[in-house]
Amino acid sequence: xxxxxxxxxxxxxxxxxxxxxxxxxxxxxxxxxxxxxxxxxxxxxxxxxxxxxxxxxxxxxxxxxxxxxxxxxxxxxxxxxxxxxxxxxxxxxxxxxxxxxxxxxxxxxxxxxxxxxxxxxxxxxxxxxxxxxxxxxxxxxxxxxxxx
Amino acid sequence: xxxxxxxxxxxxxxxxxxxxxxxxxxxxxxxxxxxxxxxxxxxxxxxxxxxxxxxxxxxxxxxxxxxxxxxxxxxxxxxxxxxxxxxxxxxxxxxxxxxxxxxxxxxxxxxxxxxxxxxxxxxxxxxxxxxxxxxxxxxxxxxxxxxx
Amino acid sequence: xxxxxxxxxxxxxxxxxxxxxxxxxxxxxxxxxxxxxxxxxxxxxxxxxxxxxxxxxxxxxxxxxxxxxxxxxxxxxxxxxxx
Amino acid sequence: xxxxxxxxxxxxxxxxxxxxxxxxxxxxxxxxxxxxxxxxxxxxxxxxxxxxxxxxxxxxxxxxxxxxxxxxxxxxxxxxxxx
Numbered sequence: 001x002x003x004x005x006x007x008x009x010x011x012x013x014x015x016x017x018x019x020x021x022x023x024x025x026x027x028x029x030x031x032x033x034x035x036x037x038x039x040x041x042x043x044x045x046x047x048x049x050x051x052x053x054x055x056x057x058x059x060x061x062x063x064x065x066x067x068x069x070x071x072x073x074x075x076x077x078x079x080x081x082x083x084x085x086x087x088x089x090x091x092x093x094x095x096x097x098x099x100x101x102x103x104x105x106x107x108x109x110x111x112x113x114x115x116x117x118x119x120x121x122x123x124x125x126x127x128x129x130x131x132x133x134x135x136x137x138x139x140x141x142x143x144x145x146x147x148x
Numbered sequence: 149x150x151x152x153x154x155x156x157x158x159x160x161x162x163x164x165x166x167x168x169x170x171x172x173x174x175x176x177x178x179x180x181x182x183x184x185x186x187x188x189x190x191x192x193x194x195x196x197x198x199x200x201x202x203x204x205x206x207x208x209x210x211x212x213x214x215x216x217x218x219x220x221x222x223x224x225x226x227x228x229x230x231x232x233x234x235x236x237x238x239x240x241x242x243x244x245x246x247x248x249x250x251x252x253x254x255x256x257x258x259x260x261x262x263x264x265x266x267x268x269x270x271x272x273x274x275x276x277x278x279x280x281x282x283x284x285x286x287x288x289x290x291x292x293x294x295x296x
Numbered sequence: 297x298x299x300x301x302x303x304x305x306x307x308x309x310x311x312x313x314x315x316x317x318x319x320x321x322x323x324x325x326x327x328x329x330x331x332x333x334x335x336x337x338x339x340x341x342x343x344x345x346x347x348x349x350x351x352x353x354x355x356x357x358x359x360x361x362x363x364x365x366x367x368x369x370x371x372x373x374x375x376x377x378x379x
Numbered sequence: 380x381x382x383x384x385x386x387x388x389x390x391x392x393x394x395x396x397x398x399x400x401x402x403x404x405x406x407x408x409x410x411x412x413x414x415x416x417x418x419x420x421x422x423x424x425x426x427x428x429x430x431x432x433x434x435x436x437x438x439x440x441x442x443x444x445x446x447x448x449x450x451x452x453x454x455x456x457x458x459x460x461x462x
Contacts, residue, residue: 032251039173
């Protein structure tokens with residue numbers, strides 16, 4: 001299954017290896033992993049909320065769009081929700097293609113869309129308290145790159 | 149050590165996990181892995197030759213340039229030479245940064261330079277015989293993107 | 297008409313609940329927002345600045361001027377911060 | 380002057396050896412190429428079209444009109460195909 005939304009931790013290395021083995025005729029695999037930043041001196045915990053009925057269909061639509069735009073042999077998206085600790089892997093995207101340009105562009109595209117269009121909300125908990133992560137203007141700007 | 153040139157196989161997943169754990173304050177890790185394409189019906193073997201005295205210094209210069217251009221916490225490059233089988237991992241680049249844009253751009257940049265400026269030469273062996281892989285005009289064009 | 301209304305992140309926290317079922321005659325999302333604002337202070341606070349909010353109708357991102365006819369589920373939330 | 384000359388990939392295969400030591404008075408890379416071409420058919424074949432070749436001087440990419448003064452190692456090879 002190419003899209004997985006889960007509370008459980010996962011092993012990005014094991015996922016990368018399994019993913020790289022699935023498709024034949026693949027020469028290039030790009031992966032992105034997002035981590036809870038382990039800021040020295042201010043150990044951070046993250047709470048991620050999501051909209052279960054919407055999350056998977058929204059991400060599957062992004063994957064479908066990516067497959068329309070680039071020659072992809074396979075795509076993997078894993079995104080966690082719930083309670084995460086510093087250093088934990090939040091999410092992962094992997095793309096497989098014959099050629100590196102397609103794999104890079106598709107992973108970059110999927111990350112931009114996951115960042116601002118997949119229904120997840122992050123709350124950071126530090127020594128100073130808890131705060132919802134605010135969306136950034138640059139994340140909307142990043143989406144402009146992919147307009148037809 | 150961030151640059152490794154070796155004949156031995158390596159485990160990209162294990163390398164990704166180890167790499168993701170090295171740096172603190174990292175929110176984004178991008179990896180690229182290049183594979184010997186396992187074309188169904190025409191099992192492919194690859195021989196990779198390199199220029200030992202030049203390879204590591206050339207790649208280290210690329211890594212230094214990448215670190216000048218983008219805010220990178222860490223970079224990993226592993227490249228094999230010698231005899232490789234279909235499905236084997238040829239090489240891997242990983243970049244770690246606080247933000248995804250830097251990690252993506254640096255990995256993309258390093259791949260373009262490794263492709264056309266690191267002294268490796270690939271020979272493909274198929275059922276029809278052996279042939280040196282020819283460089284592509286599009287690989288030179290890709291380098292133009294990074295001109296200052 | 298009967299609607300499921302969902303709230304996420306700080307919208308959920310301000311209103312104090314994740315989901316409720318409402319009977320409404322609101323024609324558009326904006327009509328529904330006005331109805332909610334008029335109801336209680338916590339709703340007025342949550343919907344004070346809708347430029348800071350997004351809305352999904354039946355799990356699809358939509359706009360505040362969209363009609364509600366035929367819609368079963370409305371969700372209000374701040375801009376997403378996934379990835 | 381004494382030079383180590385290295386050949387890689389199909390240049391190595393055409394010439395039939397990976398490395399040799401040469402005594403030469405060549406002032407530039409191109410002078411050295413002319414010397415090699417004049418030597419034997421296999422060199423002439425390897426250096427028939429230098430637009431298909433690259434050269435490195437002491438492990439740094441260089442050009443065919445570069446001077447050889449002070450250089451210890453010259454390498455000839457086709458465009459790289461790493462990654």
